[in-house]
Amino acid sequence: xxxxxxxxxxxKRAGVSRSAVSLVLNGRGDGNVAKESxxxxxxxxxxxxxxPNAIALSLRNQRSRVIGIxxxxxxxxxxxxxxxxxxxxxxxxxxxxxxxxxTERDAARDASAIETLLDRQVDGLMYVTVGLKPIExxxxxxxxPSVLANCYDDQPxxxxxxxxxxxxxxxxxxxxxxxELGHRDIALLAGLEDSPAxxxxxxxxxxxxxxxxxxxxxxxxxxxxxDIDAGFRGAMKLLDGVSPADRPTAIMCANDRxxxxxxxxxxxxxxxxxxxxxxxxxxxxxxxxxxxxxALTTMALPLREIGRAAxxxxxxxxxxxxxxxGADETEKGTAVETMVPCRLVVRESTGPVPxx
Amino acid sequence: xxxxxxxxxxxKRAGVSRSAVSLVLNGRGDGNVAKESxxxxxxxxxxxxxxPNAIALSLRNQRSRVIGIxxxxxxxxxxxxxxxxxxxxxxxxxxxxxxxxxTERDAARDASAIETLLDRQVDGLMYVTVGLKPIExxxxxxxxPSVLANCYDDQPxxxxxxxxxxxxxxxxxxxxxxxELGHRDIALLAGLEDSPAxxxxxxxxxxxxxxxxxxxxxxxxxxxxxDIDAGFRGAMKLLDGVSPADRPTAIMCANDRxxxxxxxxxxxxxxxxxxxxxxxxxxxxxxxxxxxxxALTTMALPLREIGRAAxxxxxxxxxxxxxxxGADETEKGTAVETMVPCRLVVRESTGPVPxx
DNA sequence: TTGAAAGCGGTACCAG
DNA sequence: CTGGTACCGCTTTCAA
Numbered sequence: 017x018x019x020x021x022x023x024x025x026x027x028k029r030a031g032v033s034r035s036a037v038s039l040v041l042n043g044r045g046d047g048n049v050a051k052e053s054x055x056x057x058x059x060x061x062x063x064x065x066x067x068p069n070a071i072a073l074s075l076r077n078q079r080s081r082v083i084g085i086x087x088x089x090x091x092x093x094x095x096x097x098x099x100x101x102x103x104x105x106x107x108x109x110x111x112x113x114x115x116x117x118x119t120e121r122d123a124a125r126d127a128s129a130i131e132t133l134l135d136r137q138v139d140g141l142m143y144v145t146v147g148l149k150p151i152e153x154x155x156x157x158x159x160x161p162s163v164l165a166n167c168y169d170d171q172p173x174x175x176x177x178x179x180x181x182x183x184x185x186x187x188x189x190x191x192x193x194x195x196e197l198g199h200r201d202i203a204l205l206a207g208l209e210d211s212p213a214x215x216x217x218x219x220x221x222x223x224x225x226x227x228x229x230x231x232x233x234x235x236x237x238x239x240x241x242x243d244i245d246a247g248f249r250g251a252m253k254l255l256d257g258v259s260p261a262d263r264p265t266a267i268m269c270a271n272d273r274x275x276x277x278x279x280x281x282x283x284x285x286x287x288x289x290x291x292x293x294x295x296x297x298x299x300x301x302x303x304x305x306x307x308x309x310x311a312l313t314t315m316a317l318p319l320r321e322i323g324r325a326a327x328x329x330x331x332x333x334x335x336x337x338x339x340x341x342g343a344d345e346t347e348k349g350t351a352v353e354t355m356v357p358c359r360l361v362v363r364e365s366t367g368p369v370p371x372x
Numbered sequence: 373x374x375x376x377x378x379x380x381x382x383x384k385r386a387g388v389s390r391s392a393v394s395l396v397l398n399g400r401g402d403g404n405v406a407k408e409s410x411x412x413x414x415x416x417x418x419x420x421x422x423x424p425n426a427i428a429l430s431l432r433n434q435r436s437r438v439i440g441i442x443x444x445x446x447x448x449x450x451x452x453x454x455x456x457x458x459x460x461x462x463x464x465x466x467x468x469x470x471x472x473x474x475t476e477r478d479a480a481r482d483a484s485a486i487e488t489l490l491d492r493q494v495d496g497l498m499y500v501t502v503g504l505k506p507i508e509x510x511x512x513x514x515x516x517p518s519v520l521a522n523c524y525d526d527q528p529x530x531x532x533x534x535x536x537x538x539x540x541x542x543x544x545x546x547x548x549x550x551x552e553l554g555h556r557d558i559a560l561l562a563g564l565e566d567s568p569a570x571x572x573x574x575x576x577x578x579x580x581x582x583x584x585x586x587x588x589x590x591x592x593x594x595x596x597x598x599d600i601d602a603g604f605r606g607a608m609k610l611l612d613g614v615s616p617a618d619r620p621t622a623i624m625c626a627n628d629r630x631x632x633x634x635x636x637x638x639x640x641x642x643x644x645x646x647x648x649x650x651x652x653x654x655x656x657x658x659x660x661x662x663x664x665x666x667a668l669t670t671m672a673l674p675l676r677e678i679g680r681a682a683x684x685x686x687x688x689x690x691x692x693x694x695x696x697x698g699a700d701e702t703e704k705g706t707a708v709e710t711m712v713p714c715r716l717v718v719r720e721s722t723g724p725v726p727x728x
Numbered sequence: 729t730t731g732a733a734a735g736c737g738g739t740a741c742c743a744g
Numbered sequence: 745c746t747g748g749t750a751c752c753g754c755t756t757t758c759a760a
Contacts, residue, residue, distance in 0.1 A: 022754085
C-alpha cells in the first residue's frame with residue numbers, strides 16, 4: 017500500500033474518466049453513467065480501498081464537515097469533559113466530526129487556535145469552558161456559525177447562542193430536597209465569587225427558603241472556596257465545639273469536593289452522616305460523589321446534555337442556513353439562551369432531620 | 373470582511389503576479405523579486421490581513437503541520453489530561469498544532485477517527501490512554517509516524533515507540549519513603565488487576581522490602597479497587613477492632629482516591645493521620661492530593677513529561693525522516709520504550725512510625 | 729453517455 | 745527579475 021488511491025486510479029482501473037468516478041461514487045450515476053460502467057467503477061473503488069481525499073474535498077467545496085471545539089481547559093482539567101462527549105455524540109450522528117483544541121486558559125492562544133481551525137475550513141465552532149463563566153468572544157469566532165457551551169457572552173448585545181445549566185433552579189431544588197427532609201437550619205458552603213455559578217446557587221437557596229417562608233440565617237452562608245480543605249474548614253467552623261442545638265442539621269455544598277471535606281470533618285468530630293448531619297454535594301462528579309462513604313446526594317450538572325444541546329443548535333443553524341452566499345451580515349441580537357436543568361441525585365448522605 | 377484574502381488578491385493590489393507573492397511571503401524574495409516589489413507585496417498582505425489558506429497548502433505540500441492526538445477517553449474522563457497538555461506544549465513550540473479526537477473507549481471508533489485524521493493529512497499520530505494499558509494498534513496508525521503515550525503495543529514485535537511511567541520504581545520509592553520513616557508494617561491497597569499498573573506498583577513495594585531485607589506479609593496486600601469506597605473498606609478491614617499492636621502503621625495506596633477512603637476510615641475510628649497512621653497516595657491527582665486534610669503524600673505521575681517526551685520523539689522522527697520518498701517499509705523491531713520516572717511528593721499524611 | 733476542462737488556493741519551475 | 749503554467753485531488757459544467 018504505497019499511497020492512497022485517488023479518483024484517477026479508480027478511473028484508470030475501471031477504464032473511465034475521473035468525472036464518471038465522481039458522479040457514480042456520489043450517487044449521481046444514474047442517468048449519467050452507463051449501468052455497467054457504474055459497476056466497474058464501484059468494483060475498482062472497492063479493490064483500491066478508495067476514499068476521497070478530504071483535503072481536496074474541503075478545498076473544492078469550501079466546507080469540511082468538521083466542527084472545531086475550543087476549550088479553555090476542559091481537556092487538561094478533570095472537569096466537564098462530558099460536555100465535549102455529548103457534543104461529539106450528536107456531531108457524529110449527523111455526519112460531522114469534531115476536533116478539539118485546548119488553550120489551557122491562555123486567552124492569547126484562543127485567537128490563534130481559531131485562526132488555525134478556520135484555515136482548515138471548519139464549518140462551525142463551539143467554545144466550551146470548565147465551569148460556567150462569562151467570556152469575551154475570541155476574534156474570528158463570528159466568521160462561522162458558532163455556539164457557546166457552559167459559558168456566555170457578557171456583552172450588552174450578545175452575538176452567540178449559548179447553552180448553560182440552570183444554576184438557580186439547581187440551588188433551589190437542592191435546598192428543597194433538604195427542606196422536605198425536615199431540615200430548617202441548613203448551612204451553605206457556597207464556593208467563591210470567582211465563579212458566576214456561586215451566587216446563582218445561593219440565589220436558589222434563598223428562593224427555596226423564601227418559598228417555604230423560612231428565614232435564612234445570613235451567618236449560615238459561607239463563601240468558602242471549592243476544594244476539600246475549604247469544606248473541611250467550613251464544617252469545622254460550623255460544627256466544632258458547637259452544642260447540638262446550635263449546629264445546622266444539614267450542610268449544603270456548592271460542589272462535591274467541599275462535601276468530601278465536610279464529611280471528613282464530621283467523621284473527625286464523631287458525627288454520623290446522615291444520622292447526625294445531612295451533607296449535600298453539587299456536580300455529581302464521577303467517581304467522587306458516587307463512591308464516597310456515604311455516597312453523596314448531589315445535584316448533577318447536565319454536562320452531556322449541554323454538549324448535545326449546543327451541538328444540535330449549531331448544526332441546525334449550519335444546515336438550515338445553507339444560503340452560504342448572502343449570509344454576510346451577522347444578525348445582531350439574535351443570540352438565544354438555552355438553560356438545561358440540573359438533576360437531583362439522591363444517595364446516602366442526606367436523611368431526615370435528627371430528633372433533638 | 374467578506375471572505376479571506378487570497379494570494380491573488382494580494383498580487384493584484386501589489387500589481388505583481390501570484391508567484392512573486394508566494395516567493396516574498398516565504399522569505400525567498402531576495403534575489404528573485406525586486407526590493408520595491410517586495411515592499412509593496414508585504415504592504416498589501418498586511419492591509420488585506422492575508423494568511424495563506426492552510427487547506428490549499430496541505431493539498432499542495434502533502435503535509436499539514438498538524439499532529440492528530442487520539443485518546444481512548446482522556447478528554448471525557450477526569451484523568452491524565454496533562455499528557456495532552458504536555459504534548460501540545462512541545463508541538464506548538466516546534467510550529468505544529470495538535471487536534472484531539474476522543475473515542476470514549478469505543479475501539480470501533482479508533483479506526484474511523486484515524487481515517488479522518490489521515491484524510492486531513494495529519495503529519496503524525498499520537499495515541500493517549502487514561503491509565504497505563506496495552507492496546508492493539510488501530511489499523512492505519514502505521515501509515516504515518518506515530519507514537520504511544522501511557523500505553524504500549526502488546527505484540528511480540530512492537531511497531532511503535534511508546535512512553536510510559538516507571539511504575540515499578542514509583543512503587544519502590546513510595547515504599548522506601550515509608551521505610552525511611554521507620555515503618556515496618558506497611559499495608560498495600562493495590563488497585564485492581566484490570567490495570568497493568570497495579571502489579572507493577574506491587575512489584576516495587578516488594579522490591580523495596582527485599583532491598584531492606586524486611587519480609588512482606590502477604591496478608592498486607594489487597595487488590596482493593598480504585599475508588600474512595602474501596603479505600604474505606606480496605607482500611608476498615610485493616611484497622612477496625614484491631615489492637616494497636618496488630619495494626620499496620622502505614623497504608624500505601626495505589627491511587628489518591630483510595631487514600632481519601634483510608635483517611636475517612638481513620639477519622640471514623642478516631643485515628644489521627646499521620647500521628648497514628650501514615651497514609652500514602654499515588655498519582656498526585658490535582659485538587660485531591662494537594663487539598664486533602666491532611667494533604668496527601670503521594671507519588672506523582674509524570675503526566676506532562678510523558679506527553680512532552682512522546683511528542684518530542686514523534687516530531688524528531690518526523691523532521692529527521694524527511695526522506696519521505698523511500699520510507700515505505702516500516703522498520704520492524706525498531707520500537708523503543710521510554711520510561712519516565714515518577715516523583716515523590718511529600719506532604720502531611722505521612723510521618724514517623726508511632727511509638728508503641 | 730462520456731470525457732475534457734475549469735477552478736478551489738497555493739507553490740515551484742521555467743522560459744522570457 | 746518576472747509572469748505564465750503545471751499540479752495537488754476533487755467536483756461540476758459543458759461539448760462532443
